[in-house]
Amino acid sequence: xxxxxxxxxxxxxxxxxxxxxxxxxxxxxxxxxxxxxxxxxxxxxxxxxxxxxxxxxxxxxxxxxxxxxxxxxxxxxxxxxxxxxxxxxxxxxxxxxxxxxxxxxxxxxxxxxxxxxxxxxxxxxxxxxxxxxxxxxxxxxxxxxxxxxxxxxxxxx
Amino acid sequence: xxxxxxxxxxxxxxxxxxxxxxxxxxxxxxxxxxxxxxxxxxxxxxxxxxxxxxxxxxxxxxxxxxxxxxxxxxxxxxxxxxxxxxxxxxxxxxxxxxxxxxxxxxxxxxxxxxxxxxxxxxxxxxxxxxxxxxxxxxxxxxxxxxxxxxxxxxxxx
DNA sequence: GAGAAAGATTACCAATCTGGTAACCATTGA
DNA sequence: TCAATGGTTACCAGATTGGTAATCTTTCTC
Numbered sequence: 001x002x003x004x005x006x007x008x009x010x011x012x013x014x015x016x017x018x019x020x021x022x023x024x025x026x027x028x029x030x031x032x033x034x035x036x037x038x039x040x041x042x043x044x045x046x047x048x049x050x051x052x053x054x055x056x057x058x059x060x061x062x063x064x065x066x067x068x069x070x071x072x073x074x075x076x077x078x079x080x081x082x083x084x085x086x087x088x089x090x091x092x093x094x095x096x097x098x099x100x101x102x103x104x105x106x107x108x109x110x111x112x113x114x115x116x117x118x119x120x121x122x123x124x125x126x127x128x129x130x131x132x133x134x135x136x137x138x139x140x141x142x143x144x145x146x147x148x149x150x151x152x153x154x155x156x157x
Numbered sequence: 158x159x160x161x162x163x164x165x166x167x168x169x170x171x172x173x174x175x176x177x178x179x180x181x182x183x184x185x186x187x188x189x190x191x192x193x194x195x196x197x198x199x200x201x202x203x204x205x206x207x208x209x210x211x212x213x214x215x216x217x218x219x220x221x222x223x224x225x226x227x228x229x230x231x232x233x234x235x236x237x238x239x240x241x242x243x244x245x246x247x248x249x250x251x252x253x254x255x256x257x258x259x260x261x262x263x264x265x266x267x268x269x270x271x272x273x274x275x276x277x278x279x280x281x282x283x284x285x286x287x288x289x290x291x292x293x294x295x296x297x298x299x300x301x302x303x304x305x306x307x308x309x310x311x312x313x314x
Numbered sequence: 315g316a317g318a319a320a321g322a323t324t325a326c327c328a329a330t331c332t333g334g335t336a337a338c339c340a341t342t343g344a
Numbered sequence: 345t346c347a348a349t350g351g352t353t354a355c356c357a358g359a360t361t362g363g364t365a366a367t368c369t370t371t372c373t374c
Contacts, residue, residue: 002242004159004269006362009248012265028320037259041364048322061371062319077268085159091166102194107291108169111234112161115279122272134264163333185349198335205351218342219348 008084010038011046015080018056019072019132026065046084053083072128081123088123090116165241167195168203172237175213176229176289183222203241210240229285238280245280247273 013036021027033043047066050056057069068075082088089095091112093103103109170193178184190200204223207213214226225232239245246252248269250260260266 001246002161002238003246003251004248005360009250009265013259013263016265030320037257039363042362044321044323045363051321058321059371060319060321060369062317063372064320064370066321077265081159089158089160091161093166094160100194102170105292105295106170107288107295108173108234110291111280111283111288115276115283118279119272119276122275123268126268126272131264131268134267135262138262138264162331187349196334199333201350201352202334208350215350216342217340217348217350219346220343221341221349223350 004081004085007042007046007049008081010036010043011050011080011084012077013038014043014046014050014066015055015068015075015128016131016135018066018068019075019128020135021067024067026059026067028065032066049083050080053079055079055083068128072132075128076124077126077128077131078120078123088116088120090119161238161242164199164203165238167193167200168207168237168241169234170195171200171203171207171223172212172225172232172285173288173292175223175225176232176285177292178224181224183216183224185222189223206240207237210236212236212240225285229289232285233281234283234285234288235277235280245273245277247276 014032017032017036018027029043029047030040032038033040038046047056047058051058051066054069055075056066058064058066078088087095089112091109093100093106093109094112094116097103097109100106100109171189174189174193175184186200186204187197189195190197195203204213204215208215208223211226212232213223215221215223235245244252246269248266250257250263250266251269251273254260254266257263257266
């Protein structure tokens with residue numbers, strides 16, 4: 001069906017969640033899992049990766065938790081996607097043009113390249129400050145308007 | 158790695174190949190397979206699908222073969238892609254927004270929707286008359302310039 | 315220091331998808 | 345009738361995916 005993996009979807013939710021925190025605030029993976037409907041055991045692997053890639057900072061131990069490693073305005077959706085899907089590429093011949101002997105004279109190859117960089121540009125243009133702002137706007141409209149309880153962001157236990 | 162399947166790639170090659178034919182001309186699947194480096198047994202399934210979807214017309218029996226069902230200018234790359242990948246959608250929540258309870262207030266969902274339609278537009282804008290013209294231009298420059306034997310199109314047996 | 319609360323890492327699993335092969339059927343022209 | 349074609353189906357091995365679970369490591373609190 002040609003879609004992103006669940007992990008990538010979950011990862012975006014996590015980063016979005018963290019984008020909504022006050023600076024200095026921290027939240028546990030379990031809390032995110034619960035509020036963002038991510039399987040509790042699964043989120044560990046995802047967070048681990050986000051941390052390895054340098055998108056989130058983690059603090060171990062009791063009273064530990066997660067926070068963004070950078071400002072939301074400096075994180076693009078593309079970064080999150082590529083952290084889990086690898087370098088964006090609609091077809092093998094985009095990454096490794098030499099692999100297909102036809103690629104030199106293949107106009108479709110050039111199309112894949114174009115579509116790929118198009119998509120990449122789009123995703124790179126989406127930054128998490130904008131996303132969290134949009135979410136805050138939605139939440140401000142209140143539960144009634146969306147038919148949906150707005151997700152509570154603060155981890156204020 | 159988030160890329161199109163091989164079938165889709167092959168399908169595009171096939172349609173491109175057929176786009177380069179003179180009107181009324183026909184070519185066999187085996188010939189395409191050989192010239193476009195598609196596994197001989199595999200191409201049958203792909204052709205079968207292309208025919209089922211109404212993109213190519215087939216003639217069975219001895220002296221049979223394939224041709225486009227429509228003019229190349231009326232076939233977009235998107236059609237070929239969706240014939241093999243299903244409706245384009247970067248995430249499940251694009252096709253089935255109701256499935257994820259968060260989607261109502263989820264700004265990422267709207268981003269997936271936007272990126273999807275962006276990609277769809279791009280692919281819909283690529284038509285096979287343009288691709289075959291580009292390929293003809295390349296071929297006209299001769300073998301020396303590409304370091305690659307130009308693919309022979311005419312099935313002149 | 316003990317213990318609980320976190321994240322980190324690893325092994326494992328079932329289910330699905332994928333690319334591909336092969337055999338056989340159906341149709342058609344010579 | 346026979347060979348050449350496309351059509352269909354069954355099958356297969358390997359990779360991927362989404363997910364669970366167990367165990368390790370770090371850190372805070374008492």
